[in-house]
Amino acid sequence: MRIDVVSIFPAFFDVLEVSLLGKARGNGILDVRIHDLRDATYDRHRTVDDTPYGGGAGMVMKADPWGQALDGIAADAAENPAIPDRPVFIFPSPAGARFTQATARELATAPHLVFGCGRYEGIDERVFDYAATLGDVRLISLGDYVLNGGEVAAMAMIEAIGRLIPGVVGNPESLVEESHEDGLLEYPSYTKPAVWRDREVPAILLSGNHGAIAAWRREQQVVRTRERRPDLLPE
Numbered sequence: 001m002r003i004d005v006v007s008i009f010p011a012f013f014d015v016l017e018v019s020l021l022g023k024a025r026g027n028g029i030l031d032v033r034i035h036d037l038r039d040a041t042y043d044r045h046r047t048v049d050d051t052p053y054g055g056g057a058g059m060v061m062k063a064d065p066w067g068q069a070l071d072g073i074a075a076d077a078a079e080n081p082a083i084p085d086r087p088v089f090i091f092p093s094p095a096g097a098r099f100t101q102a103t104a105r106e107l108a109t110a111p112h113l114v115f116g117c118g119r120y121e122g123i124d125e126r127v128f129d130y131a132a133t134l135g136d137v138r139l140i141s142l143g144d145y146v147l148n149g150g151e152v153a154a155m156a157m158i159e160a161i162g163r164l165i166p167g168v169v170g171n172p173e174s175l176v177e178e179s180h181e182d183g184l185l186e187y188p189s190y191t192k193p194a195v196w197r198d199r200e201v202p203a204i205l206l207s208g209n210h211g212a213i214a215a216w217r218r219e220q221q222v223v224r225t226r227e228r229r230p231d232l233l234p235e
C-alpha cells in the first residue's frame with residue numbers, strides 16, 4: 001500500500017519512521033510519502049491560507065496549493081503500474097463520517113490512500129469537489145471533538161489501517177481477538193506473576209481448561225461492553 005500525507009507540518013509524521021509502521025516501510029510493505037503543502041505554493045511567503053468569504057473568525061486554507069499538491073500525487077501514482085486504482089483521498093474532519101474498525105478494515109484494502117491534513121478553519125470546500133475528479137473522497141472523523149488540525153487524526157487512522165495490512169504485525173492472530181473486531185470490547189489480559197501486590201490472576205486462566213477459558217473471556221467481553229459501550233450491543 002502507498003500512503004501519501006499532505007500537511008503544513010510534515011515533521012509531525014517523522015514518528016512513522018519508527019515501530020511496526022517504520023519496519024513495514026523499510027521492508028517495502030508500506031510506501032509512505034509525506035508532502036509539505038507549502039511546496040505547492042508559488043509566492044514568496046508560501047501562503048496557504050486567506051480570509052473566509054462571508055466573514056467569520058480565522059483563516060481558510062486556499063484551494064490552489066491543495067489542487068497542485070493532489071495533482072502531483074495523482075500524476076505520480078498514475079505512472080506506477082503497481083497502483084491500479086485511483087487514490088482514496090481522506091480528509092480528517094470533525095464534520096466527517098465516524099472512523100471505526102470497519103472503516104479501517106475497508107481502507108486497508110485500498111492500494112493508495114492520500115491523507116489531506118487541514119489546519120486553521122479548514123480547507124476551501126472546492127478542494128473536495130476537485131479531489132473527486134482524481135479519486136474517491138472521504139471526510140472522516142475520529143470522534144465528536146475538534147482538533148487543531150488533521151495531523152493527529154491522520155496518524156491514528158494510518159496506524160489503525162496500517163496494522164491490518166498483511167505482514168505489518170508479526171502475528172496476524174493478534175489482530176483477531178481485539179476490541180471491535182467482533183462487535184464487542186476485548187476481554188481482560190494478564191501475564192506473570194500470578195499474584196501481584198496481592199492481586200491474583202482469575203483462577204480460570206490458570207486452569208488449563210481451554211473451553212472454560214474461552215467461555216469466561218466471551219462473558220467478560222459482553223460484561224465490559226454492556227458497562228462501557230452499551231451502544232455497541234444490539235437493541
Ligand SMILES: NC(=O)c1ccno1
Nearest residue numbers: 093094141142146147
Ligand atoms: N474529530 C476529528 O477527527 C478531527 C479532525 C480534525 N479536527 O477534528
